[in-house]
Amino acid sequence: MSKKTNTIASALIVALFLILLNLLVWFRVIGEYTSQVLTIAGINAIIALGLNLISGFTGQLALGHAGFMAVGAYTTAALLMKVNLPMALAVLGGALMSALFGFLIGLPTLRLRGDYLAIVTLGFGEIIRVLMINLPELTGGPAGLKGIPTYTTNFAWRPVIPFALVYLALTLVVVLLNNLLNSSHGAAIVSIREDEIAANAMGVNVFYYKLFAFTLSAFIGGLGGALYAPFFGYLSPNMFNFQKSVEFLIIVVLGGMGNLTGTVVAGIGLTYLQEILRFLKDYRLVIYPVILIIVMLFQPSGIMGLFGNKEFSLTRLVSKMLGEKPLGGEESSDKAGEVQ
Amino acid sequence: MTVLKTENLSIQFGGLMAVANLNLDVKKGELIGLIGPNGAGKTTVFNMLTGVYKPTAGRILVQDRTGQLQDISRLHPYQITALGMARTFQNIRLFKNLTVLDNVRIGNHLNVKYNSVTGIFRLPGYYREQKRIDEECRALLKIFEIEHKSDELAKNLPYGEQRKLEIVRALATKPHILLLDEPAAGMNPQETLELMDLIKYIRERFDLTIILIEHDMKLVMGICERIVVLNYGRTIACGTPAEVAHDPLVIKAYLGKELENGA
Numbered sequence: 174m175s176k177k178t179n180t181i182a183s184a185l186i187v188a189l190f191l192i193l194l195n196l197l198v199w200f201r202v203i204g205e206y207t208s209q210v211l212t213i214a215g216i217n218a219i220i221a222l223g224l225n226l227i228s229g230f231t232g233q234l235a236l237g238h239a240g241f242m243a244v245g246a247y248t249t250a251a252l253l254m255k256v257n258l259p260m261a262l263a264v265l266g267g268a269l270m271s272a273l274f275g276f277l278i279g280l281p282t283l284r285l286r287g288d289y290l291a292i293v294t295l296g297f298g299e300i301i302r303v304l305m306i307n308l309p310e311l312t313g314g315p316a317g318l319k320g321i322p323t324y325t326t327n328f329a330w331r332p333v334i335p336f337a338l339v340y341l342a343l344t345l346v347v348v349l350l351n352n353l354l355n356s357s358h359g360a361a362i363v364s365i366r367e368d369e370i371a372a373n374a375m376g377v378n379v380f381y382y383k384l385f386a387f388t389l390s391a392f393i394g395g396l397g398g399a400l401y402a403p404f405f406g407y408l409s410p411n412m413f414n415f416q417k418s419v420e421f422l423i424i425v426v427l428g429g430m431g432n433l434t435g436t437v438v439a440g441i442g443l444t445y446l447q448e449i450l451r452f453l454k455d456y457r458l459v460i461y462p463v464i465l466i467i468v469m470l471f472q473p474s475g476i477m478g479l480f481g482n483k484e485f486s487l488t489r490l491v492s493k494m495l496g497e498k499p500l501g502g503e504e505s506s507d508k509a510g511e512v513q
Numbered sequence: 514m515t516v517l518k519t520e521n522l523s524i525q526f527g528g529l530m531a532v533a534n535l536n537l538d539v540k541k542g543e544l545i546g547l548i549g550p551n552g553a554g555k556t557t558v559f560n561m562l563t564g565v566y567k568p569t570a571g572r573i574l575v576q577d578r579t580g581q582l583q584d585i586s587r588l589h590p591y592q593i594t595a596l597g598m599a600r601t602f603q604n605i606r607l608f609k610n611l612t613v614l615d616n617v618r619i620g621n622h623l624n625v626k627y628n629s630v631t632g633i634f635r636l637p638g639y640y641r642e643q644k645r646i647d648e649e650c651r652a653l654l655k656i657f658e659i660e661h662k663s664d665e666l667a668k669n670l671p672y673g674e675q676r677k678l679e680i681v682r683a684l685a686t687k688p689h690i691l692l693l694d695e696p697a698a699g700m701n702p703q704e705t706l707e708l709m710d711l712i713k714y715i716r717e718r719f720d721l722t723i724i725l726i727e728h729d730m731k732l733v734m735g736i737c738e739r740i741v742v743l744n745y746g747r748t749i750a751c752g753t754p755a756e757v758a759h760d761p762l763v764i765k766a767y768l769g770k771e772l773e774n775g776a
Contacts, residue, residue: 352635376686
């Protein structure tokens, strides 16, 4: 079997898996509550993937992805409520608006080397939150924005549609990010993390690639928010506080900086864990930092560091199961080396 | 034909004149050695030539790909690399956590013909181009006999091979001027001899002009046609290896001092 057939087989397996999951939700084998938690988990994973692109792969720490999520969410809500755009366009609009913000923030800050981006994005996240509080005509102010049109009002479809959309988006984000990172342009992005001076000397336009990665990262963050607004139907500025940004960072660190597989696993796992721990009330907020401390102490490269930081690759698995020699990383990036 | 020229090139760090009035005129195909005691300003010269530091005075002219001399003293490093001048680093600066092949692929970055959108969606032409890059990079690695390590992480290579990989990576940018910053540092005498042959070979093969900084006098005297000696940022001698070796100023500043210390 050729590489191509393996890729097609993998794509089929992914499609079947997604359909199966949706059927489970449709027949309520996965209950409505669980499917909602999983939907939020998927959204968190998407945003964390965006953050990983700039922080894990490009090596530029960003601390304001809740801000991008907010921009995406509120823009989509406004497009739905004020402009009456169709759902697909509103979601795309939210993501694009967030990308625009990312571009504008990156333009002055990414010229500098060092942690300036972290400080600026930290400020950005807070500014967005305060803006949302003080723009009541657009955002409903501190009381929040109610009555955002949801994906569907049909009882049978209600849990299925957001679930299906979010996991479809998650799959697309993973596949396309992986494509990018395995291309020569992706290699250029990772080279910036490895050694900015050497990357520059090799002809990599460091500023351009940082800006590209950051804009794309903001786009993905905005996409997560955009998917969130019509799912939840209600937005409040305090959903997008600094703590939320840190949550995404914890997902990235726990999963492994510069590892897509780890981010997805940690994103879904941590969100789910938070729901399981609801009985602990506010104490569950202690769990996150504790997990983080343990990871930093014993497994600083994240959970995927346990597997040599290799990406999970379905094509590799398929070819292995068919008893072939490994074909090398087609859908995987074996190169995403551990950070520090 | 002049491919690289500096006119009164100077740089000052606060009150320290690190390099003063450096005048170089490098002809096509030359192999020039830049030597001098520690702290003489050799690497600083390289950093100015490649755009890492901006000179405080003077000009740098480099032949671009069309054969015109162009002032590069205000350009960014990546723009200078695009003109055809590549370098290696004294303290190895490989992309340590990437594979050997990826290191070379990044060097090849300027020759990638597809854009990022093609890369993300794997549009037509992507696989063909990716295959071409792959083959080109492996061919380069083969010349340096490290092709069999293509899939290893750069940090896992032995020291000598890391030095070689730095040269391969620089060659992947398709330069016509190559700056080597202490290519033999940390190599044993046998490896240094091999490196000398390799440097001569790549000069012929890729039609290169080479400037190298080196402390290993055997290497410098053995392969350089012309040597420039710096001390405290000033050019104190310039000429053939024989001329330089007998220059009283050089002996006093550099070789003589070393002998006194019994080194």
